[in-house]
Amino acid sequence: MSPERVMLWLLAGVGVSSIATWIVQDSVFDGATAFAILSCIVALIWGASRYDTAVKFSGMGNGGVLNILAFAVVTAGLTYWCIAMYDFPLVGSIIGSICTMAYVWWTFGMLEPGNPTA
Numbered sequence: 001m002s003p004e005r006v007m008l009w010l011l012a013g014v015g016v017s018s019i020a021t022w023i024v025q026d027s028v029f030d031g032a033t034a035f036a037i038l039s040c041i042v043a044l045i046w047g048a049s050r051y052d053t054a055v056k057f058s059g060m061g062n063g064g065v066l067n068i069l070a071f072a073v074v075t076a077g078l079t080y081w082c083i084a085m086y087d088f089p090l091v092g093s094i095i096g097s098i099c100t101m102a103y104v105w106w107t108f109g110m111l112e113p114g115n116p117t118a
Helices: 003-025 028-049 051-058 065-086 090-111
Strands: none
Touching: 003 028, 028 051, 065 090
């Protein structure tokens, strides 16, 4: 089976699971949250399995060890801040912080001069 078909099946599963969550929980918000989280997981699976393509399409190259260390430190700081200030649960804070920092890092990486966009 081609990789594109596998991704289509995964995305179909995301849709079915989200609708099932909506029906079982009787909450549209829970269904939308399940859709968002499962879609991010599918995107991570695709990005990990097709790393070269993901780097090419995102327009970013390898940032080096210092960039990765800075990402980890800022993510840990945001996680601590979410727990201390807003009393968020630990796992939700970690996942939210990683997703937020990944988005911010990607945005600044795309705005960096000299980086060609895909």
